[in-house]
Amino acid sequence: MSIDTIGKISLEQAKSLVEYLESGQQEAADAIVNEIQNPTNTELFAEIGKLTRQLHDSLTNFQVDSRLNDLATGDIPDAKERLNYVIERTEAAANKTMDAVEAIFPVLDNISEQVQSVNPAWTKLMNNEIDLAEFKSLCLGIDTLLKTTGKDTQLIHSLMTDVLMAQDFQDLTGQVIRKVIDMVREVEDSLIHMLTAFGISEDGALEAQGPEAISKERPKGIPSVGDNLVEGPIINTENRDDVVEDQDDVDDLLSSLGF
Amino acid sequence: MDKNIKVLVVDDFSTMRRIVKNLLRDLGFTNIQEADDGSTALPMLQGGDFDFVVTDWNMPGMQGIDLLKAIRADPKLSHIPVLLITAEAKKEQIIMAAQAGVNGYIVKPFTAGTLKTKLDKIFERLG
Numbered sequence: 355m356s357i358d359t360i361g362k363i364s365l366e367q368a369k370s371l372v373e374y375l376e377s378g379q380q381e382a383a384d385a386i387v388n389e390i391q392n393p394t395n396t397e398l399f400a401e402i403g404k405l406t407r408q409l410h411d412s413l414t415n416f417q418v419d420s421r422l423n424d425l426a427t428g429d430i431p432d433a434k435e436r437l438n439y440v441i442e443r444t445e446a447a448a449n450k451t452m453d454a455v456e457a458i459f460p461v462l463d464n465i466s467e468q469v470q471s472v473n474p475a476w477t478k479l480m481n482n483e484i485d486l487a488e489f490k491s492l493c494l495g496i497d498t499l500l501k502t503t504g505k506d507t508q509l510i511h512s513l514m515t516d517v518l519m520a521q522d523f524q525d526l527t528g529q530v531i532r533k534v535i536d537m538v539r540e541v542e543d544s545l546i547h548m549l550t551a552f553g554i555s556e557d558g559a560l561e562a563q564g565p566e567a568i569s570k571e572r573p574k575g576i577p578s579v580g581d582n583l584v585e586g587p588i589i590n591t592e593n594r595d596d597v598v599e600d601q602d603d604v605d606d607l608l609s610s611l612g613f
Numbered sequence: 614m615d616k617n618i619k620v621l622v623v624d625d626f627s628t629m630r631r632i633v634k635n636l637l638r639d640l641g642f643t644n645i646q647e648a649d650d651g652s653t654a655l656p657m658l659q660g661g662d663f664d665f666v667v668t669d670w671n672m673p674g675m676q677g678i679d680l681l682k683a684i685r686a687d688p689k690l691s692h693i694p695v696l697l698i699t700a701e702a703k704k705e706q707i708i709m710a711a712q713a714g715v716n717g718y719i720v721k722p723f724t725a726g727t728l729k730t731k732l733d734k735i736f737e738r739l740g
Binding site: 445448449452455456583584585586587588591596597598599600601604607608611613 | 626628631632670701704706709711721723
């Protein structure tokens with residue numbers, strides 16, 4: 355609002371005002387005062403009107419962003435359930451696989467033992483050094499070996515099929531995790547949209563946290579772990595120089611420390 | 614290496630305990646017990662004559678590094694060799710574990726061969 359437009363009183367108005375006041379016509383005098391102030395009020399009202407509209411639009415936009423609300427109340431709890439499902443499925447798959455493997459080990463050990471037990475007599479046979487009694491016992495040994503091996507290989511085959519089938523978790527959990535990734539991306543977009551709607555750029559948000567936040571800014575790709583030293587598996591070892599890449603790196607580091 | 618030694622495997626994930634137990638069994642160790650974090654492991658160690666500890670780092674309750682420190686701080690346990698098998702791969706952490714007196718550090722994912730090499734090395738050093 356410029357100074358020029360702020361209610362200026364004309365000589366005419368001033369004369370009338372004095373006249374009204376002298377003659378005790380209070381209402382007429384007030385009307386003149388109002389008339390003088392009116393241009394100011396009009397501008398003020400226009401300005402308030404504009405602000406009200408902006409506020410209204412902002413609130414409407416905010417309601418459009420009720421998706422954010424849905425994400426917080428619906429999708430995020432849902433994602434938690436999905437991720438729990440991933441833990442359950444992978445654990446079940448690991449256990450199913452290990453059940454089968456643990457069942458196979460003794461079967462293989464048994465076959466290996468039987469092979470070893472017939473081996474000396476068999477070597478004698480091949481070298482023509484076997485006597486009849488040994489030959490008879492070798493035949494019995496081989497008979498047992500053939501029978502158990504036939505049965506055991508079938509068992510191993512079916513256990514290996516269990517191992518194979520247990521790998522179906524990869525497909526199922528993959529689909530579930532992909533959904534969660536989509537949701538995280540949507541949350542990210544909504545938050546950025548909200549920040550933009552409020553006129554805060556990413557840099558602005560950082561500045562608002564004070565100079566400390568800026569000085570703490572990390573190179574891209576290194577997650578903030580706060581004061582927590584423990585980070586779990588490192589996904590992007592190649593982008594980081596504060597972590598080891600493999601066991602050789604660990605061994606090198608330890609030997610450099612005199613281990 | 615005496616394969617009859619009493620081993621404690623500490624990890625919060627039962628599947629990882631099972632893997633480590635299987636690998637150890639494959640290497641001839643038969644006397645193996647389990648704990649799911651440091652605070653479960655420590656009283657077991659104090660109460661039973663364990664000869665070797667294999668532990669994870671990141672566990673709820675008491676973490677592996679704190680279990681290691683507690684073992685080294687207890688005169689009755691301080692002699693027990695400790696092998697860390699962990700996904701923690703920060704250089705800072707490896708140095709921290711070394712300074713705390715770890716006997717071996719294996720980073721996950723690991724192989725049966727790595728475990729065997731590290732065990733051989735640990736027991737060779739202990740004589």
